[in-house]
Structures are given as C-alpha cells and as structure tokens.
Amino acid sequence: MFALTPVVRTILIINVLVFFVTNESIIQQFGLHSFLSDMFSPIQLLTHMFLHGGFGHIFSNMIGLIVFGPMLERFWGPKRFTFFYFFTGLGAALLFSGINYFEIRDVYEAVQDYRLAPTPDGFMSFIDMYAQSLYDQVASFAERFEQQPDNQQFIDGSLQIVNRLYAGQVNEPMVGASGAIFGVIMGFGLLFPNTQLFLLFPPIPVKAKYLVIFYGAYELYTGIYRAQADNVAHFAHIGGMLFAFILVKYWGSQRKNFY
Structure with missing residues (x-):
C-alpha cells in the first residue's frame, strides 16, 4: 500500500517495537521531563521521540511518517532525511521544554x-x-x-x-514523535506545496500548502489557548514545524552545496 523508503521503514519499525515493550516505568525514565524536574535527563530529548502514550497516538504519528516521509527521503536521500527528522524532533523538544520551563x-x-x-x-x-x-x-x-x-x-x-x-x-513526561512528524509535514508542504492530498475527514482534496497552513494555525491557537486538561504538546508541534521551516530554507539557500 505504501512504498516505504529505508529510513522511514527503520523509524517505523523502531517506534512499533518500542511501543510494544513500553510501560509506565519506561515512560517515566525516558519520557521528556521538565528542566525543573529531578527526573530530567538530557538523553530524554532523544528517547521521548520513540515513546507513545497509546495506540491512537502512535497510529496517527506513524501514518504521518509513512504518508509524507518517503517522498522527502527520495528527494533528499537517506542521510539528509535522517538529519532533518532528528533536527526537527530535537528542535521541537527544546521549544516545548523552554516554554514549559517558564x-x-x-x-x-x-x-x-x-x-x-x-x-x-x-x-x-x-x-x-x-x-x-x-x-x-x-x-x-x-x-x-x-x-x-x-x-x-x-x-x-x-x-x-x-x-x-x-x-x-x-514530573509529567512528554512523549511522542509528533514534533518530528509535524516537521516532516512542514517539509513536505514547503517542497511540494501544490501536491494534491485527499483527506479522510472530510473526504476532499486539498493542496499540501493549505494543509500545512491549517496545521500551523491550529497548533498555534491551541498552544496559546489550550485547556489545562488538553494533555497535548502543541508547542512541540509548532517547534517541529518551525525548525523544519528554518532547515528547508537554509538548505534552499545553499542549493549548490546540498542538491
């Protein structure tokens, strides 16, 4: 159904395998804690990207990865796509952690x-x-x-x-690959803005650039006005999109060196 590329396939497999062995102890140890928490460790900036809080959480993230990731990997190649994925994921974690700190x-x-x-x-x-x-x-x-x-x-x-x-x-940890996935969505929208995507809900076609604009506006709004019980790391999503925008624009300015 999906023509998976090597890096996308590897990330998908790791996330699924980790999901099946994840328990509360692992989430507490490797989920991303606040800088103010005694449970914080720098390694959590990386490990939280492979943990998910439930089936719906990992399903939505992995669908985003396998839909938008392969075309980016083919366009950039495996090494650059891998760097992009982790750059946006770490950037998302840092923005979220900075806002969380204040x-x-x-x-x-x-x-x-x-x-x-x-x-x-x-x-x-x-x-x-x-x-x-x-x-x-x-x-x-x-x-x-x-x-x-x-x-x-x-x-x-x-x-x-x-x-x-x-x-x-x-001491509430943040988990999930959402920051990196939103980075992938932003990268896709920037590089292939006029690609027609067919939504499931509602079942209508929409260009990638409009989908990215909608996602960005929605996450910014909910990040600022979210309820305390929302339990969604909206600023991680925004961070992933922001760092993706910065990296894609930088690579674009260095076209002769990167493409």
Whole structure:
C-alpha cells in the first residue's frame, strides 16, 4: 500500500517495537521531563521521540511518517532525511521544554508563596490559576478550610494538595514523535506545496500548502489557548514545524552545496 523508503521503514519499525515493550516505568525514565524536574535527563530529548502514550497516538504519528516521509527521503536521500527528522524532533523538544520551563517556574513561585502564607483565599487563588479542572474535587475541602482557617489539619491538607499539584506538573513526561512528524509535514508542504492530498475527514482534496497552513494555525491557537486538561504538546508541534521551516530554507539557500 505504501512504498516505504529505508529510513522511514527503520523509524517505523523502531517506534512499533518500542511501543510494544513500553510501560509506565519506561515512560517515566525516558519520557521528556521538565528542566525543573529531578527526573530530567538530557538523553530524554532523544528517547521521548520513540515513546507513545497509546495506540491512537502512535497510529496517527506513524501514518504521518509513512504518508509524507518517503517522498522527502527520495528527494533528499537517506542521510539528509535522517538529519532533518532528528533536527526537527530535537528542535521541537527544546521549544516545548523552554516554554514549559517558564510555565512551571510560575507555578513553582506560586507554590513557594503559598507555603509562606497558606490561607483559604490563597488556596483558592492557586486552584483558580493553575488547576481549574480540579475545582469540583477540592470545593468541599476549600469550604471547610474557609470555615476553619486556623485549623492546622486544613492548613497541612491544603499544602499537600498544592505540593501534589506542582509535583504532578513538573514530573509529567512528554512523549511522542509528533514534533518530528509535524516537521516532516512542514517539509513536505514547503517542497511540494501544490501536491494534491485527499483527506479522510472530510473526504476532499486539498493542496499540501493549505494543509500545512491549517496545521500551523491550529497548533498555534491551541498552544496559546489550550485547556489545562488538553494533555497535548502543541508547542512541540509548532517547534517541529518551525525548525523544519528554518532547515528547508537554509538548505534552499545553499542549493549548490546540498542538491
């Protein structure tokens, strides 16, 4: 059905094999953690690209790879395509990690402030700012804390909740090849902009350049306005597309040396 090229086939096989042996321990060890996490390791910038959180996750990524990757590999050759794939994947991880660092740093500072002055109002302000999706779960506790603001049991309980929320964010790993796959999609759209692609949903033809524009605009919007419970690394997708754009344009400016 798909005429796979050597590098695309190898990446596909590695991802599938890793998926079948992946468990929570492997994800925690090799998924990409925040720079602020004690669980962070530089090797995770690479290893997270071969881990996926579920069948739908790996299926969508590998479909993108086998649909758009082979033509790029034929155009550039195996070595340059391999470099492109990992360059965009690492670039995506760095952009995601940089933005994540500033987001988590704000949470960390809020946690530090709350530890110094744990009050009912401060507790609800923290929840409203950083964990709105958990409001219903802590509403009853917050109401009792409001009624007994000097009760050490409620003070300690609020600190446990705040610390647990922070730990959950700072130690939540990011996994998936999505950054590199979005880089591949961007590369395809830049090099073959007028290629007609037939979408499944909705079943209509669309030129590659318009698909890339749609993906980029959607990821930028959701990256900025995403909900806390979204659980999708939109800025990794944007990073993959951004670094793909930079590399393709650079190679284009060095045409006499690369093509």
